[in-house]
Amino acid sequence: MNILKLVINTLLPPRCIYCGQITTSEHTLCTACFQKIRFISKPYCKVCGQPFETQSELLNKMLCPDCAHQKRITRMNRAAIFYDDFSKKALLALKFSDKPENAKLFAKWMKTAGKDIFDAGVDIIVPVPLSYQRLFTRHYNQSAVLALELSKLTGVEADVFCLKKSRHTKPQSALNAKARLKNIKNAFELKHGANINGKRVLLVDDIMTTGATLAECAKVLYKEGAASVDTLTIARTLK
Template identity: 30%
Template sequence: MNCQPWLKTLVYKCINIEHSCLLCSELAEQHYPLCVACEHELPWLDEHCLRCALPLPMAGLICAQCSRRPPAFDQVIAPWHYGFPLDTLISRFKHNGQWPLGRLMAEMLGLQLHHRYLDDLARPDLLLPVPLARRRLRERGFNQAGMLGRWLSKALAIECDEQLLLRTRETPAQQSLNAQARQRNLRRAFALASAASLKGSHVAVVDDVLTTGATAQAVAQLLREAGARRVDVYCLARTAKPGQA
């Protein structure tokens, strides 16, 4: 009996993961469930502020806001700007519990970070997901930043601590507030666990989307006061200024 055809099929399946694309359902033909065509259609963030990743018309610049008042964090790493279809993917992950979409985006963020570490990006000692308020956590059932942090931790082999950074009070949803109101909304909204020791550490804060940077600023300021020597922000997407394409 000749088993060679079956063996060839078996070997093919072992070395080629037969994912279906999570966007178009076609065969992905990649190691993650996204086909090349859909990957090219994602809103990749190319030209952006070197500090806060705000989309800009040219690369290699620092935006006016970061020049006037440098933020407490050192650098934001985001693969995409918050546009179609990525905004839909993030919404389906956050609000509809479609975790495979979150896992896919976290995997792609992890790949970009791997490349950046090989280039010139400093590797952090610790990942800290932004915590959710208790009421919102009960409503949603999970913290999307915590899930992203765990996936990134596994991909990057960097510890993720979901207990060190705490949400100390309930705050209104940030989406309905302007930049100044967001900053006021987050005053004293975060704290560190009593046993936290960050002196001399390089920390990366993990979140899904950076909008005005108010959350990142509040958390980074707290971490700096606790002795962190560097604070980066890892997120999936960065929004543009209102009215900016």
């Protein structure tokens, strides 16, 4: 460590991005917060990523009952962590505190969680868009920030303007599953001049709950000729 860095670290030590405790490295969580994060690990459904309750190596190549009975619109869905009370608070802090640099940590987790997807091949990373109104109040689209960080980590090109909102929608978090579907239906379109024909697209968002938003975006991408669409989020709820 050079002298300047040592002086800066002594005067302004790195702090946990969530609780503010002094930590050993920058842009990360302290040990206590890290231990509260529940990471999603195998075995899970190889299509939708839903974890299996039983722990067995044999389950790694299996489908969950839902995926076995009906074909999903997306090729694979993966998420790094469970969406629970703790991660909900941590993600809210990331969203609204104007600290896009926190996205670096989450992008690292997403790269690991998305291994199957990157192994299968991705040509372009596309974030779920925000409407202009919400962009205005929030200053940035956190999904776009995640897409750009993932692009840096993987070397896969990101197009943060590929998809856009074609109309304003209500926040999905305030609605039930049925209302979410209706709220988001036909709410997205491809930007003028974007070409995703034959491309393997990775859709990125922060949280997957019912999956309605991601499925609606995937529908548009397939309609415009995408070869495949996978989804990758920081967190997901369980069914």
